[in-house]
Amino acid sequence: MRTVRYGEPHNKIRVLIVDDSLYMRRMLRRMLESHPGITVIDEAKDGVEAVAKCISLNPDVMVLDIEMPKMDGLSVLRDTMMKRPLPVVMFSSLTQRGSKITMEALSMGAVDFVPKPVSRGLVPLVARELCEKVVQASRARLRVQELRYRHETERGKKLRVSNGKAPVNTLVVIGSSTGGPQALEEIIPNLPADLPAAIIICQHMPRGFTASLAKRLDMLSALEVREAADEDVLEPGVALVAPGGYHLRVDKSSGNGHGVYYVYLDEGNAVHGVKPSVDVTLFDAGSLFKANLMVVILTGMGFDGAKGAWAARKAGARVICQNQETSVIWGMPKACYEAGGCEELVPLDDIASAVEEFCTNR
Template identity: 45%
Template sequence: MKEPVRVLVVDDSALMRRIITQMLDKDPGIQVVGFARNGLEVLDKIPRLRPDVVTLDVEMPGKNGLETLQEIMERFPLPVVMVSALTVQGAYETVRALELGAVDFVTKPTGRGDFVRLAPELVLKVKTAADVRVKKEIDKKPVGPTVFRSRRQARKVELVVIGASTGGPAALAKIIPRLPADFPAGIVIVQHIPPGFTRPLAERLNERSQIEVREAEEGDLIRPGRALVAPAGRHTVFRLSPDGVRVRLVDDFPLETRFKPSVDVTMLAAAEIFGGGCLGVVLTGMGNDGVRGLQAIEAREGITIAEDESTCVVFGMPRAAIEAGVVDRVVPLNRITAEILSLTEK
């Protein structure tokens, strides 16, 4: 029988500590081994309690959640699920936490209905986090790409579609800022994330990048040197216009999917308009979103890339795409930017 996941709950609020503990303790596969009220306390308790997962409040007095997370990752690399307030400031800090290495996050409840939502979400994310292999950056050795099909892009790349889920913000932070200002294609990023968090994600990437990065809006023009982040809660597709290809934001799409935005939906729409001029990239994440999209890109002679297992936080979406036979190249995270650049230099 599998041992229960050992969890250390960190929050400066006694009420939130109690709520989170009660939610987790109801699942027989989870054991709350202790709690901490601040950053210094959790850093003291981790080596003694040896948790499998830490739930960490983003906003704490003294050593805040981000400072504490950074020290956890440096001293005791282990999976962390952030607990965030659903505020503008909370969203920005959560995006920064994901970039620093937090596996995932949940938003704090603000009403009675939120408690019903939070319990199963928190349990699932804690259990998923327990299976994640967290390593210091220095432990990740460079690995070369694996080429399944050595074929050339059918035509000049006009659009790169990048899809990601768990671990995506940290991966994107290692890809997008390395692109040059004169990058010759448009980019659309589809990240599984709740509403309210895509704009902070886009703005954080924009701060660090040479290209323009922002949350996609209705009518945005796809153009070289611009990356658009698909807004949460809607699907991002495309339409032809006299001056090029523009973004359409829609609520429904003739494809069954539980994600909104969906990597499959955006890639299918991109393949329809850009054909062989579309490059598809699937990064770390749970599930199989992106398989049908990569298949559509491949069918129109575009090139497809999946992140290598060695650098994935969760090797779910890339594994599904590789096993479906719709991936041309498997590339570790530290080589993906270079691979994208080599395929767009035409």
């Protein structure tokens, strides 16, 4: 995988809209041009036109629909990343199929995605989110796959063994946002099935999309990966993805004088504007696991995770952050580093080995 640093935006961020629906193109144009720093330079009604206009117009960011005639969004993304890499924000439907394809797009190099509004009342919120993500995308550092077509055939599944309800003493909490799904695909599949630790993944995503993320990571990994459910017990070799729309809390039962660690879902208010919040999970995990906790803060905008990582480190946890050179958006790692919570900045390619080393040496 190679890293592409996209140039600084011009006076205004030049956006190409790609959608087969005239209605959606007009709505997207209104949304984007409500922001003073964004201008829509053109529109494309299908994938073939989109690829041609990317090459001829040289936009700063492309907003791309998934399902289109002639050439679908994934094919457009693949061609664009080969011929003229640029930041892409997917505009995706909130359906099971839409969320699955969105995960594939993020894996292929799309910077972020915005769910399409399901009602007229949500349009202003979606417009604000879309503009924010386009601005962030224009500053993104792309990690472009060298089009190695993954053989997504249950990689590592044959290595699995049943974990039962084995007690866990070590926990890894991974926090990520923009660029996170692609980064997670560089980490989780490179961990062994018999990792002697549980993993919690807090990725900023809405409901529905986290389930698709968990399924995709599970398909690629030797570890078992699933979306967390209320009162799931933490087990070695199992990674739980915090479901969108909930904070994932951690606690310990008091049964049989020993107890087990488990998670529960919290529908409380968003923290830092997100739910799940990495901070919420880390405050629990740090107080329970102390020196047996490893915190990994990956690429993403904002500062979620900085306070929780600092508190966890004070309690004895090991805290690492993805370095700037390999981050799509160096926001969350930077905030953690500047707050004093981060011990070490680590390139993405080295994070899996750092996690494995920590877990096997407890």
